Amino acid sequence: MNLTIVVLAALDGISYAALVFLVSVGLSLIFGVMRIVNVAHGSLYAYGAYAAATIGIAVAPISPWLTYPGLLLAAIGVGTILGGLLERFLLRLVYGRDEALQLLITFAVFMILDNLQRVIWGVQPIFAAAPLQLLPNISVLGVGYTSYQTLLLPGVAALTLIGLRYFLRHTLGGAVILAVTEDREAATAIGINPNRVFLRTFILGAILAALGGALASPTTSLLPGIGTEMIVLSFAVAATAGLGQIEGAAIAALMIGLARAFAIYTYPEFEVLVPYAIMVLVLLIRPQGLFGATRLRRI
């Protein structure tokens, strides 16, 4: 394996890990607070991607730079509207119920949204690469690569990690989310409305998934099924890290992203297998995940 391939695989892995991290950290946050495994999280990723592409195609003729605020608008819009509706009218009904029921219901929502997506955007590939093309290519150890993928995506992921940590540990809004997670009764006793806190947390997690989709949209053709691939991979990352672990999700995303990328360049037939092999190996040794622990604070 020569240096060029190593560099390419590393860059592929890092940029993909950034996207997987955004999606899986949203999944983990929602699980950590509401204790629900949301399969429909993958739909939020897919809708974020399609919405960003739709906005991008509409605004690019005016000025391609408008596609950047378009990415953000798509993430916030999809996360708030679709995420808000999902939580308020469906998931709220199944908190605390049997996990099998929760999985079935969120899986059903995922299937419905997947079909609706085909109705809205069709099955032909959609390509909206303006944000990617706007930024220059850079050379990393002699290998040319887009700065969108080598700098912007990991940058957004790192900022998300730092911002989320700061939000949860140091701001009032974050402290309230953790307080409700720790002791719902005590929170209610001091006048906090847990339902409202759950709604806000879910929307935050949904925006992260949609942001992952929006940021991924310039790097790939959008096709039916993109949500499936991402939800499965982000589950692998969240489980490897330990559900609810935010910093752990970043490290697990990097591990899995890099391993997958190196597999593509060396043994492409193992591309699909590698993430799950890592997950299985980790879970065999540490069933609670790399960073999961049976302790009070779960996020």
Next chain:
Amino acid sequence: MTKVVLSARGLVIRFGGVVAADGVDLDVQAGEHLAIIGPNGAGKTTFLNIATGYLKPQAGSVEFLGQDITAHSPRAITRLGIARAFQIPQLFLEHTVIESLLIAAASRNGRLATLRSLEDLPEREEMMQLLELVGARDAAEHKAVVLPEGRRKLVDIAMALALKPKLVLMDEPTSGVASAEKFAIMDVLVAALNAQAVTSVFVEHDMDVVQRYADRVAVWSSGKIQTVGTPREVLADPAVISQVIGI
């Protein structure tokens, strides 16, 4: 005539075959500390649950400062000014004491979704003073999980006081605390309530605590208030002694 803060009329509540309240009338007067005593399982805690909206009585009503709160939700009642301290302190164990108090203060002011740093919330100084009042200022930066039970009780009271209540309902404020510590905790607790001019009702099993800190005592037995009076009168009553104290 003293002002009535909380007034229960004709409360009835049954759980299956057990009648916890069977026509309970009780008035709590402004500024007093009223103890409720009675045999285990008599319904004393049920009364606190009704007054804070966690249980709905099958008959009867509860008024708080002249307003019927029988059908109110726990949160609505908290907002009106009734706070509660539990038998087992309900604290956010993984938060520091000052963080928990700041959350309570923010909840009182209805500003929970802000991105403001916990370090520079306007309520911080007020909450530090509250901790001073319950003698726990030095525990401000400690996580509640590391505090001994006695201190948790005091922090729990500070949490209740952070809501600026008019009335605090306490379920066995000294349970789980060594007897040597009980008076020390009650001294601080009652002084803090008095300093904030907060009325209180507390369920209590320790007659020494009742004798020393209650202004009035209500005896709850067989679903009724058997008698209400000063600790001196009530605790000397032979019927009370046999029913409640069990001598």
